[in-house]
Amino acid sequence: MSLFRPAIDRTDAYLPGEQPQEAGWVKLNTNENPYPPSPRALEAIAAASQRLHVYPDPLATGFRRAVAELFQVDPDWILPANGSDENLTMLMRTFIEPGDVVDAPYPSYILYETLAGLQDGTFRRLPLNADWSWNHAAVGESIDAAKLVIVPNPNSPSGNRWDDGDLLRLLPPRGVLVVDEAYGDFCDVPHRMELLRGEDGKRIIVTRTLSKSYSLAGLRLGFAVAHPDLIAGMRKVKDSYNCDALSLAGGEAAIRDQAWMLENRGRILATRTRMTETLRSMGFEALDSQANFVWATRAAGDHRAIYDFLKSRKVLVRLMRFPDARPGLTGDAAVVEGLRITVGTDEQVDRLLAVLAEYA
């Protein structure tokens, strides 16, 4: 007899993404920011490293205050997390009893499904239209039954953003809507927590990360923003010292250096436009993106061959395949497949495009 919970035995072993630790790769597969973090963040980390023998501030006072000022809320609206992934784990542990329904769009971030399963939740994929818009009539019943609806906005792998009207229709009547804004800073007009201001906002949680726009993927730092009543519940499942002293110091400094983040964001948006247009001129269908990646597909469907060719030339992109993604269709016709390509530096993108030109 297994010593593990049945949910553990049911779950596939984790296959880590490709994170080559050696140099020489053009790494466009995990949506990292190609630019370095704020020098002020590095200075704050260096200073904090002189006091590592003591525990970090369990209240994360300075970091929460910086985030609160940025979004014009009180610090008790902020919960810090050891990366957005921990935020999602805390959400499941706070809200989901065995059998409770967790909804998320599909195709989307696959981790939602894994985490719901580990909590013995009933996960339901909400199918999207072929143009990545919502078919509200088709998903309404599942929304009505949900305890938690998780919507990444912008979505991955598509990079599109849904508007507030769409999001409010996804708020479950007896549950909580989580808007995962991991890529929120790359929108042409970023959200500023507007969704949280109204009465409906008391059942909406926005999650953010410093991994992408702030160039701090290595630091593991994210946060949730929500009404204090919701934060108070989530805080009960949070480890007291879930964020370390270096992350909190570096994260606070990075948040306070908006000019640095915005300058890198500006570079990425400019490169995104050029990359999207060039991919289109090379025969790709490339979606307009509101994130730091572009979803590129080809009518020929030779995505794996392209991925392999790029990899053989040390250019790493993400090959993604979502079976059963088209309601009413079966087999290959129902599969959504393509390449999700991170917007790197101009130099990295030039290299990508040059290797693609060789392939074509």
Added chain:
Amino acid sequence: MSLFRPAIDRTDAYLPGEQPQEAGWVKLNTNENPYPPSPRALEAIAAASQRLHVYPDPLATGFRRAVAELFQVDPDWILPANGSDENLTMLMRTFIEPGDVVDAPYPSYILYETLAGLQDGTFRRLPLNADWSWNHAAVGESIDAAKLVIVPNPNSPSGNRWDDGDLLRLLPPRGVLVVDEAYGDFCDVPHRMELLRGEDGKRIIVTRTLSKSYSLAGLRLGFAVAHPDLIAGMRKVKDSYNCDALSLAGGEAAIRDQAWMLENRGRILATRTRMTETLRSMGFEALDSQANFVWATRAAGDHRAIYDFLKSRKVLVRLMRFPDARPGLTGDAAVVEGLRITVGTDEQVDRLLAVLAEYA
């Protein structure tokens, strides 16, 4: 109706321990190491901070290899964690279904009970004898029913260590024994994972932290050591990037600098002896400790008054009170109460003793 799980509503809000962030305190309340971490750890952190825009190694290859070499096991026996607290959370999420029994000695680390409750486990306190030894006959039935038995060794607040014979009798016949060795390096003769070598060892998990002996409480890094079959299950609930790049780099360097850790450990053991003897000469009952703290009680029971007096002089110790700790007794007679005092530097301990002398 509450939006939260019933277990969340049942759980009291977390009250963070006293972590004054300003200078001037003699801080002997949370068992931090008063000496700085290895300079090699700080160098490794500084080097790793130059690559924070990319994700950390999800396999924690270098860190796991260093730990594996130290304990002469294969790296697949090692699971890294964002502090020992995350290790405990992962243990609950791996093994505990609603109603499953979780046992731990009492008085002991109170977090075990909270985490079991959050997972809807049935927590049972295993009462200890007044001299902190085990009454195996009295706890046998609960052990037989347990899925998880968690034993801190050395124990807190008492600082005593139980021998392997005791521990093996606490291995549940259809479950897993967790030995929490947070303070293991401070034993006169530290364990070297001997418990894991035999057939019984396939159901034993040892957890360790770098917070105490390696002076890295601010970094949040711990690890579990167990048979790869157990680690494989725990890995499924682990966030892919649960440990950040700075922790992994600093932790690996700290583990590889055993000489530094052992030198600080030696200082702490010498101070521990002197502190214990002086406390006794001042009328305290101070237990022989195998950890980096001493459990001190007074027949007069004026622990709160002493705590308050020390705090008024900026010396912070831990006042701990465990109701219903003595089987067969009730009310005050059943309470275990005292002061848990961290072994600081000689200078800090001199200050503690001087203020205590003023009180007496």
